[in-house]
Amino acid sequence: MSPQRLSVVLVVLSTFWGPSTAVRSSTLHLARSHSVSPDAGAPLTAWAASLAAQSAADAARVAMLAAGSGNTNTKNKGRRSFVPIAPGRQILSIPNYVARARLGTPAQTLLVAIDPSNDAAWVPCSGCTGCAAAAASAPPFDPTQSSTYRPVRCGSPECAQVPSPSCPGGAGSSCAFNLTYAASTFQALLGQDSLALENDAVASYTFGCLHVVTGSSVPPQGLIGFGRGPLSFLSQTKDVYGAVFSYCLPSYKSSNFSGTLRLGPIGQPKRIKTTPLLSNPHRPSLYYVNMIGIRVGGKPVPVPASALTFDPASGSGTIVDAGTMFTRLSAPVYAAVRDAFRRRVRAPVAGSLGGFDTCYNVTVRVPTVSFTFTGPVTVTLPEENVMIRSSSGGIACLAMAAGPADGVNAALNVLASMQQQNHRVLFDVANGRVGFARERCTV
Numbered sequence: 001m002s003p004q005r006l007s008v009v010l011v012v013l014s015t016f017w018g019p020s021t022a023v024r025s026s027t028l029h030l031a032r033s034h035s036v037s038p039d040a041g042a043p044l045t046a047w048a049a050s051l052a053a054q055s056a057a058d059a060a061r062v063a064m065l066a067a068g069s070g071n072t073n074t075k076n077k078g079r080r081s082f083v084p085i086a087p088g089r090q091i092l093s094i095p096n097y098v099a100r101a102r103l104g105t106p107a108q109t110l111l112v113a114i115d116p117s118n119d120a121a122w123v124p125c126s127g128c129t130g131c132a133a134a135a136a137s138a139p140p141f142d143p144t145q146s147s148t149y150r151p152v153r154c155g156s157p158e159c160a161q162v163p164s165p166s167c168p169g170g171a172g173s174s175c176a177f178n179l180t181y182a183a184s185t186f187q188a189l190l191g192q193d194s195l196a197l198e199n200d201a202v203a204s205y206t207f208g209c210l211h212v213v214t215g216s217s218v219p220p221q222g223l224i225g226f227g228r229g230p231l232s233f234l235s236q237t238k239d240v241y242g243a244v245f246s247y248c249l250p251s252y253k254s255s256n257f258s259g260t261l262r263l264g265p266i267g268q269p270k271r272i273k274t275t276p277l278l279s280n281p282h283r284p285s286l287y288y289v290n291m292i293g294i295r296v297g298g299k300p301v302p303v304p305a306s307a308l309t310f311d312p313a314s315g316s317g318t319i320v321d322a323g324t325m326f327t328r329l330s331a332p333v334y335a336a337v338r339d340a341f342r343r344r345v346r347a348p349v350a351g352s353l354g355g356f357d358t359c360y361n362v363t364v365r366v367p368t369v370s371f372t373f374t375g376p377v378t379v380t381l382p383e384e385n386v387m388i389r390s391s392s393g394g395i396a397c398l399a400m401a402a403g404p405a406d407g408v409n410a411a412l413n414v415l416a417s418m419q420q421q422n423h424r425v426l427f428d429v430a431n432g433r434v435g436f437a438r439e440r441c442t443v
Contacts, residue, residue: 080267083198087249087253096223097259101197104146105148115225115322123208124141131213149192151174228429244268248441273436276290290373293308293372296340296367297368301340303333307332308333315408324416331402
């Protein structure tokens with residue numbers, strides 16, 4: 001495949017990770033930085049800088065993942081809903097995928113980030129200090145204009161479930177909480193209102209109403225967490241959708257809502273290979289799977305079994321995450337994959353760019369990369385999920401990187417969104433399984 005077919009210019013996305021920035025959320029925590037090679041050359045400066053920014057953002061998000069420690073009026077687990085999703089990169093300059101949400105009565109529409117590795121939902125509210133400037137077509141949520149909005153009071157069960165809750169107004173006042181998200185921090189008041197992502201409105205959905213934001217990493221129109229914690233969408237709608245969802249992520253280069261977030265067991269693919277969903281009590285919101293092998297060009301990569309083993313005590317294991325853009329592998333795993341990849345390509349490696357150390361400035365034949373999970377289930381990545389290409393510099397890089405050299409995430413492998421593109425990924429929490437199937441959803 002020629003470079004032109006997959007050419008892309010990355011914009012600078014510092015949404016999740018800034019250099020040497022620790023990130024906290026209700027589910028994650030990490031820190032890491034990358035530098036741009038001084039030999040990148042002037043024609044590639046912007047592209048290299050954008051790669052560095054996103055690579056640093058991915059590292060920060062992985063760090064955020066380490067910090068982790070429902071209610072509805074509808075009782076019907078047989079429902080389904082197909083929600084169109086699009087890459088936020090082209091629309092909002094964020095690495096998350098986004099969906100249209102309707103909040104309140106009458107409904108106010110927002111483009112919210114969908115984050116499977118976070119729990120709480122939060123949106124910018126009117127009068128917010130530091131929130132991204134709102135366009136006239138997308139104003140912040142105004143709770144005073146919703147007849148169904150209700151504040152969540154201190155002492156309520158929901159208040160006890162948010163990170164760092166506080167009651168500045170005393171007992172019985174509105175529940176407040178502070179959160180650090182990537183390079184940003186914010187203060188929010190907990191509230192409840194009607195929320196719909198597509199067909200079904202969920203009454204009294206609990207979310208944070210942003211009032212003060214510091215930094216620019218917060219998705220400008222809010223976020224809905226699809227993690228496994230008590231305030232996640234999955235938990236708050238379990239009586240509606242039965243704790244089951246899946247998505248197909250279109251290419252991050254697209255600006256179309258051609259991807260789908262499928263909610264509920266009905267409408268999920270019948271023929272999909274699944275692997276057991278694992279639980280880590282130290283990071284209960286994350287979606288762990290047991291990776292047992294990797295192949296490059298169809299040949300097994302000699303990876304130490306200990307580097308792939310799921311072990312909550314040490315932090316080792318593999319998670320599936322759609323908010324991280326490029327797959328991060330623990331240092332020994334990445335080194336083995338990188339070396340096998342270079343041997344198969346058999347071409348001189350160019351200088352490192354933006355945190356990626358396996359780049360080529362000549363046309364190369366790209367081998368497939370396959371991940372095998374307990375089942376066995378094998379996910380084989382085509383070239384478009386393996387390489388990232390510049391549009392003008394003639395450079396192509398292996399779109400994976402090593403995780404931190406030390407710390408709690410040194411042994412963590414993160415299967416990220418670029419490697420998941422054009423696959424249906426099923427999260428069946430009710431039955432304890434994660435599934436993968438090839439599905440073309442890029443238009």
